[in-house]
Each structure stands twice: as C-alpha cells, then as structure tokens.
Amino acid sequence: MCNELTAHSAAVNDFINSNLEEIILTSGAFFSKDHNHLIIDYYNRKHYVSVQSGEVTTASGDQVALNDATLILQYIIQCSGLPPRGRWISFLELPDGIHHYVPFLNDACNPISREFGNQPEKLLARSKLLGGIPASLGDCSVIIPAFPKLPLVVVMWEGDDEFPPKATILFDAIAPQQLSTAALWVLGCELTKKLIS
Incomplete structure (x- = not known):
C-alpha cells in the first residue's frame, strides 16, 4: 500500500x-x-x-x-501522443519486461485462463463492457482500449486433453511510449480484475 x-x-x-x-x-x-x-x-x-x-x-x-x-x-x-501501431508485443518485449514477467503471468494472465478457459463466449461478453471488440488471434481474442491511445488484446487458447487453457495479454507496440513497464504491469492486472469481477 x-x-x-x-x-x-x-x-x-x-x-x-x-x-x-x-x-x-x-x-x-x-x-x-x-x-x-x-x-x-x-x-x-x-x-x-x-x-x-x-x-x-x-x-x-x-x-x-x-x-x-x-x-x-x-x-x-x-502519453507521447503517438497513435497505436496495430502490432502486438508480449510483456517480455517491454523494456525490462523479463524482470516482471512471472508476476505478470501469475497476476494478470493465469486468472483469465482459469476464469474463461472453457468459456470463451463469457470472455467476449465481459470484454464488451470494457469496450472490447473481437480480434483474430488464438482461439478467441478481444482488443480492449485501456486508454484512447493504448489498446491491449487478450488472447485465449482453449485447452484439450494434453494442455490446459492458456491466456495472455498483449500490448500495442506503442505501449512503452505511453507508460512505464511497471505501470503497464499494473494496467494488465487491472484489466484482469475488471474482466473477472
């Protein structure tokens, strides 16, 4: 605190x-x-x-x-004023993202996998409340505008007999020009909270 x-x-x-x-x-x-x-x-x-x-x-x-x-x-x-680039990068690709990557998986991505892994339609419905629009990545994905010039995308892969469901949050390539990596970590965690709550 x-x-x-x-x-x-x-x-x-x-x-x-x-x-x-x-x-x-x-x-x-x-x-x-x-x-x-x-x-x-x-x-x-x-x-x-x-x-x-x-x-x-x-x-x-x-x-x-x-x-x-x-x-x-x-x-x-x-915010730099630059528009989104329409190219997605992982948290690992953010400056020093490697230092916060495991906590980002644990706090932001894994809860989405658990909540929506077998219910992609529920993810789509919840994301609409946040302004989300469907995208064409993974088995199910949605672009969510966190801020006017900073969208995120949630990508879901459904599980099968061998692999559990998996979700990730990607950032527009402009993200490092709009917020620090530490702030982007919090932004992803807040997205997860808002999707699940």
Whole structure:
C-alpha cells in the first residue's frame, strides 16, 4: 500500500505541474465544459481529473481506486501522443519486461485462463463492457482500449486433453511510449480484475 501511495502522490504532483494544453494534445483527454476537469476514457468509462487537485472521480462523482487513479494520471502525463501501431508485443518485449514477467503471468494472465478457459463466449461478453471488440488471434481474442491511445488484446487458447487453457495479454507496440513497464504491469492486472469481477 505504501508503494501505491508513493506512486499516486508522485503522479498527482507531476500532473499539477504539467501543461494541460499539452496533455489535451497528446493523451486523448479533453476539458469539461467548465474547464475544471480533464475527461479521459479508461476501460470504456469516462473519468474526471480535477485540474486543481489531480483527484480522479467517475462521471457520477465517486472516487476511484488508487491503482486506477494513479494509472490515469501517469497515462495523461506520459502519453507521447503517438497513435497505436496495430502490432502486438508480449510483456517480455517491454523494456525490462523479463524482470516482471512471472508476476505478470501469475497476476494478470493465469486468472483469465482459469476464469474463461472453457468459456470463451463469457470472455467476449465481459470484454464488451470494457469496450472490447473481437480480434483474430488464438482461439478467441478481444482488443480492449485501456486508454484512447493504448489498446491491449487478450488472447485465449482453449485447452484439450494434453494442455490446459492458456491466456495472455498483449500490448500495442506503442505501449512503452505511453507508460512505464511497471505501470503497464499494473494496467494488465487491472484489466484482469475488471474482466473477472
């Protein structure tokens, strides 16, 4: 929890000291009518970021979980402005991804395998709630826009008598230009939570 608070405090500080006009140009966020908030899509839901305090809330005014708030702030500050490339890379291909790869499998990919391995139609239905659209990888796959310029894809291979079901989360090749590898690890874990919950 301490690390989460530290990352969140740093993200708030960076946001408060950032150039809002530049953020609008690069991230896909836009101003609210009163210019008191930036509005950004995150997993198919509009989130509001106070330009004064950096507080992140939902459209109904509820506070969001610390991990989500931190990711939203980090993305709008760090996003390069470059569009997605339409080419998918694994977590291992991210900078220093090898150091977080096993935890990424355990915390992000394996729970998807267990939850949806024999029910790909359930994965497709759940992903629709997050803005997901079917893709053509593996036995079942879906592209999910985490942020306006940062899509992920969940790929599922159904099991058989010899092999259990397997899932993976891939990132658009632009991902390292939009978030750090550590933040992308959290982004994948949050995707899994949202698909399963």
